[in-house]
Amino acid sequence: MTRYPLIAPNPPRLSEQTEALRRIEASGVFSNNGAEVRAFERDVTDRLFGGHGASLAVANATLGLMIAIKQAAQQVGRPDGLALMPSLTFAATGQAALWSGLTPLICDVDPDDWSACRHAEERLLETRGDRISVLVPYATFGNAIDLDRYCWLQRKYGVGVVIDAASSLGTVDDAGNGFGHDSPFATVYSMHATKTFAVAEGGLVHSGDAGLIDQLRAMTNFGFEGSRSATLYGINAKLPEVVAVLAQAKLEQIDAVCDARAELEVAYREGLSGFQLQKVDGRRRAMQFMPVLLPAALAAKRDAITAAMDAAGVGTGRYFSPHLAEQPLFKTHALIEPTPIADTVAARMISLPITDAMTAADATAVAAIFKRVCAEASASVPATVRTRPVARTLLIGGGPAGTALLTAATKRGQLGDFAQGLVVVERDAAIGVGRLGKYAITSDSTATTFLTAVKDNPYPEIAAILDHPAGRAVARYTDAIGVPLVEAGPLIRATGDRLGDIVSANGGELLTGHEALGTRRIDGGMWSTRLRRRADGSEFEQLSHNVVIATGGHQPLDRLAAQQVAGQSLVAQAGDRLLQSDEVLAHGGMAKVADLLSGKRAPKIVVIGGSTSALATIFLILKTAPALPFGEHGITLLHRRPLRPFYPSIEAAQAEGFTDFTPDDICPVSGFVYRLAGFRLEARELVLRMLGVDGRVADPRIRNHRITGDDDAVARSALAEADIVIAALGYRPHALPVFDTDGQPIDLSAAHNRAMVDKHCRVTDAGGAAIPGLYGIGLAAGFVPWGHLGGEASFSGQANGLWQWQNDVGQMIVDQVLGVAAERRAVA
The missing domain is CATH 3.40.640.10 (Type I PLP-dependent aspartate aminotransferase-like (Major domain))
Known part of the structure; x- marks a missing residue:
């Protein structure tokens, strides 16, 4: 049987270079950029690079x-x-x-x-x-x-x-x-x-x-x-003279060697028609081996296929599997973006032999062996896929809120238990960051807040993230006002990777690259959720006892269309000058704003809303470089509710002369003033200047106007004069259709501009009743802290905070899921 090794090293024979070796010995120079090295460098520049450089x-x-x-x-x-x-x-x-x-x-x-x-x-x-x-x-x-x-x-x-x-x-x-x-x-x-x-x-x-x-x-x-x-x-890092002799000899051979290998590649491509091969750029490649991808259905059989190839006399490799993002060193010491294509390519990669001893006929023969082995492997692939096991918990959304729930479970060492029977569904290729890293703004949470998720965590692989490059990057902002979200994103992503490893190791499953289409209550109190694999559009059902919705929020267009400002339609007043803050805050958003305002000597922008995103939008506009040429009152903030700054205590507020609060505005647990309603970090500094607190001087470029009613002439005039109007009207939860046992839609409270969840994070219907086994967490879920979680009595609205999700709020869901599971075991 003819054997075809994957790689057969073929350097020039040193024994044939006697004249050059004697020349080195006579010179007495064996390294340090001697004559042989310099001659090779000159000749390789002339021969391979046309004498340039x-x-x-x-x-x-x-x-x-x-x-x-x-x-x-x-x-x-x-x-x-x-x-x-x-x-x-x-x-x-x-x-x-x-x-x-x-x-x-x-x-x-x-x-x-x-x-x-x-x-x-x-x-x-x-x-x-x-x-x-x-x-x-x-x-x-x-x-x-x-x-x-x-x-x-x-x-x-x-x-x-x-x-x-x-x-x-x-x-x-x-x-x-x-x-x-x-x-x-x-x-x-x-x-x-x-x-x-x-x-x-x-x-x-x-x-x-x-x-x-x-x-x-x-x-x-x-x-x-x-x-x-x-x-x-x-x-x-100098090349020894003896090796330069070999390099010079190889230089004489390289064109013939590459031409011969190019013929092998042509033969392979003809013999491997029907398989996915690399797209080629250039006239000729210095081929080391022939890479080919297995059909997706055979990826799991790669070990068996390579063993069969070896038995047939063909050596194979799998360059590069594992790729960098899958290797332990780089998981610990690198920042890793989602790599769905690299994951797929590496998992399917097979390297076939190309050696100087092979002919085109050999390449054709190896291709035929490979096709036969793959055909035999395909014949053994089952035609049907077994029914998926019932999950205890289906977590829909693996972004910051979804992984915050898992982080909460780690705080008491419960993630191993929670992971049993857990299925995590995430649209992206990895869990963790979600859309957080897309924003060009600074967080309203401190570096310390972000790092508490990992510091002293009971799971050592989570605690080690403190020394990960992403952890160190966030730690650099410990004394700063907030953390750029582009730096916070990799930390949450790295945490997500470790959380995913723990989930998988304890019997859970990560379905990345999948999305949920809707969930239906079925007999027996369970849920049947329709999932779709985004890569090929295939759909299937996943049964579970519980469903947790952590799909994040968005700024819906229908709300924008219905919005009234000073008694008139916002869309009618602003027309095509209208943008949403989410678009502006994303990377590239300010470039669009600058482009729309190009040529304006004294542009005017109106920002509508009293939320953190409204203040973040103004802050981003002001610090954008190059600066936009605003005149006095070039930016107008229109809002209905009063702007309130956060203070860590009554004494701190009074020390700055801020007294615009009552006992109902003080958190009974922490003593914070406007704990939930107050602006923090960069937004807080902007509000303090707007209000002139403690002698602060307002930025003359900003006009702060609280809308008084439907006949507010100032608001209408500002909108009429604006070059751009930015709506920062808050977020609504991404809709997940929910159906009852008869297949009829369940009317949810979130559909009526109310909170999606109750005080226990249970999703509620339009009548306010909790839906058993259905939970919600994250941006726009509408959770309001209560009891030992603290918060001021005067607060109305929703509280969104990563720290809360990673601690008390997330733990609330974990306790309910594990408690119900324990009750089932006790009954059984």
């Missing part, structure tokens, strides 16, 4: 990445920032960033070419650009990715760029140049024995900027620039 030989590609990343981060002035990279790459990419003092920021990949997802990259540059030091894209499997685009990103965002091209030495781009030709940044290649440009161990850094290569050369030699005195960060 310069090249630097290094001891290995990982060291090349380290020095290039370090230099790029120093150059942009963010030496301890983030290194943005795709998840589908080798561990060396992330390791190099860590050793360079940066935190990997891991993003998803493109579904076709498997390189970094351009939408994810640009979104992260928009939202976290002030912390991103370096982009480290991977030229996946030798593909010639678009380097012109990275030149553009480098200029637009002021970030460094280092290309991980480990498999690409010998790749030719669409213009017929060696990949990396004349690029202004560093491109790093591997010359490891397993690569197409096989030597022994070594790497190459190329750039169109010869000055950059000079600086990197000094860094490979302990940071010495012209003398034996370190002036730069440095390390010993």
